[in-house]
Amino acid sequence: MKKLSARRRHPLAALVVLIFALAATGGLYAAFSPAGEAQADTAEHSIAVEEGMKLYAVGCSSCHGTGGQGTEAGPSLVGVGAAAVDFQVATGRMPMQNPGPQAPNKPAVYNDAETAQLAAYIASLGPGPSVPEPGQYDPAEGNSARGGELFRTNCAQCHNFTGQGGPLTHGKYAPNLHDVEPKQIYQAMLTGPQNMPEYPDGIMPEQEKRDIIAWLAAVNSSEAPNHGGFSLGGYGPVSEGLFAWTFGIGVLIVASVWVGAHTAKARKS
Ligand code: HEC
Ligand code: HEC
Structure with missing residues (x-):
């Protein structure tokens, strides 16, 4: 006992204790941290980034620049995020084929794995x-x-009114939203493709985006009720007004002709 307390006062005692304490914390950390898993995840991620870089160099760099900085033929992609890439590539808008007022959706060129690599x-x-x-x-x-x-x-x-789409200026158009997948509706709101505004979570919280998606799913389902009996394509007041005018006035004309013909007959007899 005397020996130990004598050593405690030794100038190196504090150092020895410190080394022991550090070794113990390090050992405990290594034993309990999920380091193996995290490393595997990062390795997988960096492979995806590398594969995506190769796909990008072949399919996208001619317009978007070798490092995504943009060229005259395409905007910079720095900071657009994985959601914009997933939307543009999965709906076939990118790679753009013909220069035009708007990149239309078309069958996707890349499969899901390649799209994820480009996005990464x-x-x-x-x-x-x-x-x-x-x-x-x-x-x-x-x-x-x-x-x-x-x-x-x-x-x-x-x-x-129910997402049929419509023309905009300079040959652009807002597309029909029937049959667009919920994921893509969400991403379109999040990233605002082309002439569409962005609706980030600060402006439109996640729950409101889900509400809109639920509504589009409801109006486009084949079981959607048609409360007016006849939807007229769901184009809203213009087509409904036109229908009321032509059909309503048509009925009035037919009625007045009928009344006229009958009064003439009644006078003759
Ligand atoms: C022929 C040229 C061309 C090619 C090839 C091309 N793009 Fe584009 N890309 C454009 C143009 C032009 C726009 C802008 C469209 C607009 O805003 O009207 C665009 C827009 C985008 C956007 C939207 C950016 C944003 O701000 O939201 C993404 C993402 C994108 N491209 C990814 C890709 C990827 C990934 C590829 C390769 C698979 C690719 N593009 C290939 C021309 C091209
Ligand atoms: C200023 C006009 C404008 C407004 C407002 C607007 N959009 Fe768009 N939207 C567009 C245009 C233009 C496109 C086509 C972009 C493209 O082709 O890349 C588009 C594309 C989309 C697409 C992609 C459709 C497809 O075929 O893949 C969805 C989904 C969408 N909009 C949903 C919405 C929702 C939901 C809102 C309201 C929160 C909204 N948009 C508001 C103009 C608009």
Whole structure:
């Protein structure tokens, strides 16, 4: 006992204790941290980034620049995020084929794995919105009545009353939204492709996006009720007004001709 307390006062005692303490914390950390898993994840991620870089060099760099900085033929992709890439590539808009007022959607050129690799590479160039999780755009989680209101105030001016789409200026158009997948509706709101405004979470929270998705799913389902009996294509007041005018006035004309013919007959007899 005497020996130990004598050593305690030794000038190197503090150092020895410190080394022991450090070794113990290090050992405990190594034993309990999920380092193996994290390393595997990063390795997988860097492979995706590398593969994406190769695909990008072949398919995209001619317009978007070798490092995504943009050229005269295409905008910079630094900071657009994985969500924008997933939307543009999965809907076939990118790679763009013909220069024109708008990149149309067409059958996708890349498969899901390649799309994810392109997205991983472009996301590595700068921070941007990531691809949403299924829970974020599940129509079952949305309130379709509220979604209808939000759609009429935010989207109907371009996409029409039930999302049939419509023309914009300079040969551009807002596409028909029937048959667009929930994930892509979510990503379009998040990233604002081309002439469409962006609706980031600060402006339109996740729940409101889900409400809109729920409403679009409800109006486009084949079981959607048609409360007027006859939808007239769902184009809203213009087509409904036109129908009322032509059909309504037509009936009035027929009625007055009939009345006229009958009064003439009645006078003769
Ligand atoms: C022929 C030229 C061309 C090619 C090839 C091309 N793009 Fe584009 N890309 C464009 C143009 C032009 C735009 C802008 C469209 C607009 O805003 O009207 C664009 C827009 C985008 C956007 C949207 C950016 C944003 O701000 O939201 C993404 C993402 C994108 N491209 C990714 C790709 C990827 C990935 C590839 C390769 C698979 C690719 N592009 C190939 C011309 C091209
Ligand atoms: C200023 C007009 C404008 C407004 C407002 C607008 N959009 Fe768009 N939207 C567009 C245009 C233009 C495109 C086509 C972009 C393209 O082709 O890349 C588009 C594309 C889309 C697409 C992609 C469709 C497809 O075929 O893949 C979806 C989904 C969409 N919009 C949903 C919405 C929703 C939901 C709102 C309201 C929150 C909204 N938009 C508001 C103009 C608009």
